[in-house]
Every structure is written in C-alpha cells, then in structure tokens.
Amino acid sequence: MIIKIFIIIFIFFAASRAVLRFKERMLSLQSLVFWMIIWIGILVIVFNPKISDDLAHTLGINRGTDTAFFISIIALLYLVFRLYIKLDNIDNDITKLTTEMSKKIHKDKLSK
Amino acid sequence: MSTSHLHTIFVLIPAFNEGQSIGRVVHLLKKEGFHKILVVNDGSTDNTEQVALNSGAEVLNHIINRGQGAALRTGIEYLRETHDPDIIITFDADGQHRTEDIPNLLEPILKEGFDITLGSRFLSEKRHIPPMRKLVLKIGILFTRLISKIKLTDTHNGFRALGKKAINLIQISHRGMEHASDIIDEIAVKKLKYKEVPTEIIYSDYSMHKGTNRNIHFIKMGIKIIIRKMTN
Numbered sequence: 622m623i624i625k626i627f628i629i630i631f632i633f634f635a636a637s638r639a640v641l642r643f644k645e646r647m648l649s650l651q652s653l654v655f656w657m658i659i660w661i662g663i664l665v666i667v668f669n670p671k672i673s674d675d676l677a678h679t680l681g682i683n684r685g686t687d688t689a690f691f692i693s694i695i696a697l698l699y700l701v702f703r704l705y706i707k708l709d710n711i712d713n714d715i716t717k718l719t720t721e722m723s724k725k726i727h728k729d730k731l732s733k
Numbered sequence: 734m735s736t737s738h739l740h741t742i743f744v745l746i747p748a749f750n751e752g753q754s755i756g757r758v759v760h761l762l763k764k765e766g767f768h769k770i771l772v773v774n775d776g777s778t779d780n781t782e783q784v785a786l787n788s789g790a791e792v793l794n795h796i797i798n799r800g801q802g803a804a805l806r807t808g809i810e811y812l813r814e815t816h817d818p819d820i821i822i823t824f825d826a827d828g829q830h831r832t833e834d835i836p837n838l839l840e841p842i843l844k845e846g847f848d849i850t851l852g853s854r855f856l857s858e859k860r861h862i863p864p865m866r867k868l869v870l871k872i873g874i875l876f877t878r879l880i881s882k883i884k885l886t887d888t889h890n891g892f893r894a895l896g897k898k899a900i901n902l903i904q905i906s907h908r909g910m911e912h913a914s915d916i917i918d919e920i921a922v923k924k925l926k927y928k929e930v931p932t933e934i935i936y937s938d939y940s941m942h943k944g945t946n947r948n949i950h951f952i953k954m955g956i957k958i959i960i961r962k963m964t965n
Contacts, residue, residue, distance in 0.1 A: 716908045719795050720807040723773070727793045727811070 628667050636660045659696065740819040740843065743769045743812055746790070747804030748826035752779040755826050759788035762824070765832040771812060772826070773804040781826075801891070802912025806905040813900055821895045827937075830892045834932040838894040841928045848925040849899040849916075851885065852892030852932030863936060881917045885929060889913045892932050899925055 639656040642648035648656075666673050666689065673685030682688050744767050748755050759770055772785040776798035785792045793811060795804065805823060812818050820842060824830050834852065841847040855870075870889060877888040889910070895903065903919045905912045920927050 712908070713906075715797075716799050716803045716806075719797060719799050720803060720810060723793050723795050723807050724811050724814070728815070 625667055629664070632660045632664050632667075741769070741816065742767065742820045742822065742839070743771055743816065743818045744822045744824050745805065745808040745812065746770065746772045746785075746824050746826050747775055747801045747808065748772050748777065748781050748785065749775040749798055749801075749804070750777045750779045750781060751826035752777070752781045752784050754828045755781055755790075756784045756788045758824070758826055758828055759785060759790045761832045763789065765835060767822075767832075767835070769816075769818075771808050773808045775799060775801070775804040800907075800909035800912075802905050802910070802915065803908035805912060806908075809895075809900060809903070809905070818900060819897055821900055823891055823893045823895070825891045829934050829936070831933050831935065834892065834930075835894075837930045837932065838892065841930065842894055842896040845928070846926065847928045848896045849903075849920060849927045850894045850930050851887070851927060852890045853885070853887035853929040854890060854932060854934045855886040856929060856931035857933045866936075877914055877917055880914065881921050883917050883921050883927075885917065887929070888917060890932065890934070 636657065639648060639653055639660075643650070643653040670685060673689055675685075677683065677685045677688040680688060682691070744762050746755070746758065751758075755772065759772070762770055768789075770790040772781075772790045772792045774782045774785065774792055774794045776795045782792055782794060793807060795807065809821060812821060820839065822835060822838065830852070838850045838852060841850050870887065874885065874888050878884060891913070893916070899920075902923045902925065903916060905915050905919075907915050919925070
C-alpha cells in the first residue's frame with residue numbers, strides 16, 4: 622500500500638512539472654499530451670490493477686505485471702530515442718553557430 | 734595541368750591540434766604552386782593557428798572543436814561566399830596526403846568535365862596500408878555501398894577535389910568523420926559526375942597515432958549514420 626502512495630505522489634509531482642514546463646513554453650502541447658497520457662495511464666493501473674491483467678490476456682501475456690514491465694521497457698526505449706534526436710538537433714545547432722561565428726569573426730577581422 | 738593556373742584553386746585543410754605538422758603541409762603545398770590555402774582550425778588547444786598563420790595560410794577558427802565535417806563545411810561555405818573558387822581541394826593536416834598527387838585530382842575536373850574527384854589509396858600501385866586500417870576501411874566501403882549505392886574503392890579518403898558544381902551543391906550535414914559518407918550521398922542525390930583517382934597515403938608514426946583513435950570513430954560513425962538515416 623505504501624508503494625501506491627509513493628507512486629501517486631511521484632505521478633502528481635511529475636505531471637505538475639510537465640504542466641509548469643508547458644506554461645513556461647518549455648514543453649510543446651504535443652509533449653504535454655504525451656506525458657499526461659503516460660502518467661494518467663499509470664495512475665489508472667495503480668488504482669485498478671485488474672486492467673493490467675485484462676491487457677495482459679489481450680496481448681497474450683500471462684501476468685499483468687509482466688505487461689507493465691514490457692510496456693515500461695518499450696516506453697523507456699522510445700524516450701531514449703527521443704532524447705537522442707533532441708541532443709542531435711542541439712548538436713547540429715551548436716555546429717551551425719560555430720560555423721557562422723567563425724565566418725563572421727574572420728570577415729570582421731578582414732574588414733578592419 | 735597547363736590550364737590550372739587559369740582557375741581559382743583553393744586548398745582547404747581542416748586541422749585539430751596539428752601544430753606539429755601543419756607548417757610542413759602548408760610549406761609543401763606552396764612549394765607545389767598552391768598559394769591559396771585555407772586552414773580551418775577546429776578548436777585546437779595547441780599552436781595550430783599560429784603555425785598555420787606563420788606559414789602564410791588564411792586561418793578560420795572554430796571556438797570549440799566540432800569535428801572534421803564541420804570544419805570542411807565552414808571552409809567550403811566561407812570560400813563559396815567570399816572567393817568564388819573554381820576548385821576546392823580538401824587536404825589532411827597530418828601530412829598523410831602527397832602534394833604530388835594533386836594534379837591527378839585536378840585533371841579530370843579541368844580536362845574531362847568531372848564535378849568531383851575522390852582520392853583512392855586502393856587504386857594506387859604503391860599501397861602500404863596497415864592490416865587493421867585496411868579491414869576497417871573495407872567495412873566502411875561495404876557500408877557506404879549499402880547506404881549510398883555508389884561503388885567506390887575508398888570511401889573515407891579525405892583527399893578530394895570539388896569542382897564548381899560540387900562546391901555549390903554539396904551540403905555536409907555530419908560534423909564528424911561521417912561527413913565522408915555525406916559527400917558520397919550528395920554525389921548520388923545531386924547526380925554529380927565523379928571519378929576516383931589513385932592517391933598514395935603516407936602512414937607515418939604521427940598520422941598512425943591519430944588514426945588509432947579513428948578506428949574507434951568508425952564504429953561510432955556507422956551507428957550515427959544509421960540513426961540519422963532513420964530519423965531524416
């Protein structure tokens with residue numbers, strides 16, 4: 622039972638962070654919806670674990686906890702992939718900035 | 734090579750911590766008659782910039798290290814915007830390339846209408862390629878053949894000459910060593926007329942020390958190219 626309380630507190634904390642980030646325009650609406658679906662989904666399973674068993678049977682897995690485990694791994698892989706893309710984009714931006722700065726500094730130096 | 738003096742030919746050298754070799758490389762290029770030399774100092778922490786400047790090269794500086802692809806991109810963009818070159822030769826800073834091979838790279842562009850020429854160590858009669866390097870390069874060739882569908886004998890040779898069309902059309906998107914695959918992709922996509930030319934690679938202790946790290950880069954490079962292909 623204590624674990625449930627911890628999970629609920631964590632979910633509320635994480636969801637509030639997502640909303641705050643959205644309000645600060647640091648998170649897109651698409652990302653907010655994605656995170657809300659994740660947290661609400663976990664909340665539903667915490668309050669009604671039977672749902673995970675039903676889902677497990679539908680997917681052909683014996684236990685609900687196994688389903689949760691598999692889905693978590695897939696979700697984590699997806700998140701790592703998203704993070705990689707984001708980092709790659711930032712990396713590209715830094716390269717573009719470096720190129721532009723290098724050209725500008727050199728041109729300015731020549732024009733003096 | 735009689736017409737080469739009529740064209741604006743630049744030698745572009747990306748350099749990262751090459752203070753030991755860059756001076757000699759610039760000197761050899763000048764001795765061979767190439768005086769328009771642009772060094773892109775890619776955030777070196779040694780005296781690369783000063784040595785290159787003292788040797789008489791034009792030097793652009795990256796404030797942080799971004800990799801060989803990024804340095805080439807900076808150099809090509811800068812030359813395109815300011816000097817309108819007819820040909821850009823890309824040349825390694827570690828002294829691996831021979832200035833004597835440059836005429837072989839220029840000739841197909843100047844006389845046969847090719848858009849780009851690519852150096853190939855495997856076409857050279859004098860090839861002394863260390864076995865480990867050879868294996869890594871062969872895997873790279875196979876990999877590039879699968880991804881770009883262009884048949885080349887040496888896909889990661891930094892010794893190339895880009896004609897006007899190639900200078901204007903080729904976009905380098907990878908910042909690291911993967912830029913070599915970018916260029917091959919661009920040749921295929923932009924339908925550039927290309928030719929491989931035999932060039933010799935000098936494997937000195939200095940360049941091999943740098944090359945050891947490059948073998949690890951090849952694995953990272955493959956992963957990066959696959960992920961970029963998946964996400965673009």
